[in-house]
Amino acid sequence: xxxxxxxxxxxxxxxxxxxxxxxxxxxxxxxxxxxxxxxxxxxxxxxxxxxxxxxxxxxxxxxxxxxxxxxxxxxxxxxxxxxxxxxxxxxxxxxxxxxxxxxxxxxxxxxxxxxxxxxxxxxxxxxxxxxxxxxxxxxxxxxxxxxxxxxxxxxxxxxxxxxxxxxxxxxxxxxxxxxxxxxxxxxxxxxxxxxxxxxxxxxxxxxxxxxxxxxxxx
Amino acid sequence: xxxxxxxxxxxxxxxxxxxxxxxxxxxxxxxxxxxxxxxxxxxxxxxxxxxxxxxxxxxxxxxxxxxxxxxxxxxxxxxxxxxxxxxxxxxxxxxxxxxxxxxxxxxxxxxxxxxxxxxxxxxxxxxxxxxxxxxxxxxxxxxxxxxxxxxxxxxxxxxxxxxxxxxxxxxxxxxxxxxxxxxxxxxxxxxxxxxxxxxxxxxxxxxxxxxxxxxxxxxxxxxxxxxxxxxxxxxxxxxxxxxxxxxxxxxxxxxxxxxxxxxxx
Numbered sequence: 448x449x450x451x452x453x454x455x456x457x458x459x460x461x462x463x464x465x466x467x468x469x470x471x472x473x474x475x476x477x478x479x480x481x482x483x484x485x486x487x488x489x490x491x492x493x494x495x496x497x498x499x500x501x502x503x504x505x506x507x508x509x510x511x512x513x514x515x516x517x518x519x520x521x522x523x524x525x526x527x528x529x530x531x532x533x534x535x536x537x538x539x540x541x542x543x544x545x546x547x548x549x550x551x552x553x554x555x556x557x558x559x560x561x562x563x564x565x566x567x568x569x570x571x572x573x574x575x576x577x578x579x580x581x582x583x584x585x586x587x588x589x590x591x592x593x594x595x596x597x598x599x600x601x602x603x604x605x606x607x608x609x610x611x612x613x614x615x616x617x618x619x620x621x622x623x624x625x626x627x628x629x630x631x632x633x634x635x636x637x638x639x640x641x642x643x644x645x646x647x648x649x650x651x652x653x654x655x656x657x658x659x660x661x662x663x664x665x
Numbered sequence: 666x667x668x669x670x671x672x673x674x675x676x677x678x679x680x681x682x683x684x685x686x687x688x689x690x691x692x693x694x695x696x697x698x699x700x701x702x703x704x705x706x707x708x709x710x711x712x713x714x715x716x717x718x719x720x721x722x723x724x725x726x727x728x729x730x731x732x733x734x735x736x737x738x739x740x741x742x743x744x745x746x747x748x749x750x751x752x753x754x755x756x757x758x759x760x761x762x763x764x765x766x767x768x769x770x771x772x773x774x775x776x777x778x779x780x781x782x783x784x785x786x787x788x789x790x791x792x793x794x795x796x797x798x799x800x801x802x803x804x805x806x807x808x809x810x811x812x813x814x815x816x817x818x819x820x821x822x823x824x825x826x827x828x829x830x831x832x833x834x835x836x837x838x839x840x841x842x843x844x845x846x847x848x849x850x851x852x853x854x855x856x857x858x859x860x861x862x863x864x865x866x867x868x869x870x871x872x873x874x875x876x877x878x879x880x881x882x883x884x885x886x887x888x889x890x891x892x893x894x895x896x897x898x899x900x901x902x903x904x905x906x907x908x909x910x911x912x913x914x915x916x917x918x919x920x921x922x923x924x925x926x927x928x929x930x
Contacts, residue, residue, distance in 0.1 A: 461826055523845050535831070535847065613838065615808070615831035615847070625832050628812015631771045633751050 454635045458626040465619040466643055472536065472618065473605045476543030480604065481597075483544060484551025492556060502552075509549035515610050518542045522614050535616035539608060547604045554596045558589035591662050598655035602648050609644070619643050700738040701759040701894065703728065706746040708835065710860060711918055712764035712782075712884075715743070723918040724762045727781060730910055731886075734901035737894070756889040760898070764854075766814040767885040776892050779899045779930050780883030781911075783923075786818050787858035789843065789872040790850040796871075799878025806831065808839035808848035814882045815852045822878065836861075844868055854882075856919070881927065903930055 455462075490502035509517065522538035533541075562585050570580045609620040623640035627633055705724070707715045713722040720743050732739045739759075744752065752758040754774060766784070767777045790796050794805070799822060807823060809816040811832035823830055831848050833839040836857050843851045853861075858872050886902075888895050905911045906925050915923040 523841060527845055532846070613834045615833050615838075615842070617828075621811075621832065622826075624811045624834070625816075625826065627747070627750075628816065628832070629770060630774065631750050631765075631812070632754070632774055633747050637747075 451630070451632065451635055454626055454630055454632065455639050458622055458636070458639070461622040461625070462619060462639060462643060465617060465622040466647070468536065468616065469605070469608055469618040469643075469647065472539050472543065472608045472611065472616070473601075475540050476547055476604055476608065477601050479540070479544035480547030480551050480600075483548035485555055487548055487552035488555035488559065491552060492559065506549045506552055509546050510553075514542070514546055514607055515613060517546060518610055518614060521545075535611060535614045538614060539611040539616045539618075543604055543608060546607075547600060550600050550603075551597065554593050554600065555589065557596075558593035559585055561592055562588050594655070594659050594662060598652070598659075601655070602651055605647055605651060606644060609640075698735075698737050700740060701732070702752075702757070703739045703741045704744045704749045704752055704758040704761045705741065705763045706749050707743040707763075708746070709764045711856065713743075713762070723782075723914065724764060726914045726917070727905075727911070728762050728886075730905055730914060731898060731901045734904055734910075735894075735897045737897070753887050753889055759888070759892070759894060761887040763887075764884050765887050766882045768814065768817070768882075774890070776888040776890055776895055777885035778888070778895060779902055780885055780928055781902055782884040783927050784854045784856065784882045784884065785874055785876065786815050786852050786879040786882075787855045787872045787874045788850050788852050789840065789858050789861065789870050791843065791846075792869045792871050794849055794871075796850065796873060798873075799875040802850050802852070805829065805849035806847070808833055808842050808851045810834070810836045810839055810853065813853070815854060818879050819852045840865075843870065852879075883927070899930075 487502050487505060491499060491506065493499045493502075518538065521542045522533060522535065526533040526538055526541060566584055566588075567580050570584045575583070608618060611618050612620040612624055615621065619640055623636040626636035626639075630636075705713045705720060707713050707720045707722070709722075709724075711722050712724040713720060715721075720741060725741070728739070728741070742758075746763075749758070749761050749763060753761045764782070765771075765777075767780060771777070788796060788799065788802060790802075790805075796802060796805075799818075802819070803822055806829045807819050808831045809819050811834060813836075816830070816832055819830055820827065831839070831842065833842065836851075836853050839848070839851045839853070840861050842848050855874060862868070862870065862872060886898060888898075902911075906928055911925065911928075912923055915921075
């Protein structure tokens with residue numbers, strides 16, 4: 448089987464453009480996902496069931512349906528109804544943010560609940576209020592414990608952004624499909640796509656390893 | 666535990682026996698010509714699509730007629746687009762038929778039969794948009810199905826991989842995006858366009874064809890490079906076009922008589 452480098456060379460600038468968009472969408476998705484996820488975790492941990500309920504179902508829906516279906520729903524139905532107008536890139540970012548917020552919420556919740564109850568009780572007895580306990584005692588420890596699963600979630604999210612190709616967001620896979628469609632060839636475009644995602648996820652892995660070491664006080 | 670192993674062994678045996686009978690049935694079909702492996706992507710209404718799980722369509726009926734004429738047995742498998750390309754390129758399959766348009770770039774990797782279908786492109790756009798010719802889409806956002814010749818035709822007008830071209834995974838998604846306002850117009854094969862408009866009377870769209878901008882495209886059966894059955898298939902195809910069988914199948918699917926002048930070699 449021959450390997451046609453000319454296809455890769457021809458599409459290289461497009462792949463680079465697509466890589467930029469993939470990074471942009473993923474970074475915003477991760478940040479929004481973390482911020483949202485934090486509040487959703489707190490909501491789900493509420494002791495009042497009526498407060499807890501919407502958060503529980505938010506997580507149920509976003510974890511219990513396929514991401515591609517969510518993307519179609521948000522892009523073609525929800526966002527046009529809610530904000531009137533959307534672009535493929537906005538839809539991908541919103542869908543990734545919401546989807547990852549559900550997973551991040553569970554990661555944070557697990558992290559918070561893994562801290563021994565005695566610590567909160569001890570802090571309370573020192574005169575700290577609920578907010579201070581959270582801010583100074585629980586969060587720092589929970590965050591440290593959350594870093595490895597969060598890293599995992601980021602890598603998944605980065606790869607999931609490739610679903611944007613289905614609604615013509617011009618990211619890496621979009622250009623892979625374009626090249627494949629033009630020449631009716633599968634190997635060259637998709638190997639290139641695979642390589643680019645590998646570079647991104649490996650970069651992220653090393654970055655996360657570094658962060659993990661930084662936070663490791665032991 | 667023992668029961669599981671026994672059950673598994675019985676299952677394995679059943680599969681082996683099933684495969685075995687399949688093979689012998691093919692060989693008993695009375696022809697000395699080999700059984701060809703045909704692959705398709707059943708997602709291109711009305712050429713090849715799934716009807717209650719069965720692969721049907723114009724391409725499939727034509728395939729049956731061509732194979733009979735050429736005297737080959739064949740096994741048809743719906744494997745999906747990318748798998749179809751790979752298995753033909755690597756010679757695992759003998760041919761593929763799925764409304765594939767022939768062009769120079771594709772000819773570098775595959776052999777194609779003589780053309781078996783002539784298609785033109787149509788522009789579908791939201792009512793109110795002022796489009797009277799192919800050139801009018803120049804400054805609009807145009808949706809196409811990725812990898813189709815509709816995409817290529819639009820690239821000739823807007824520029825290759827231009828920013829205001831959106832390439833979708835399927836015509837359905839492109840047309841949905843037209844309705845949702847992502848794109849202003851969609852360019853696709855006339856058959857697809859007609860089908861869409863007929864099936865979506867509530868969609869507020871118009872369509873035009875423009876033979877000056879969009880040249881006719883031809884579909885071909887796809888072979889691995891250097892295929893030795895291409896000649897047989899081409900000959901059978903010509904016979905069917907000359908003796909009217911082709912026109913019969915065409916009429917059955919599209920309701921009109923074909924103009925076969927361009928298909929005769």
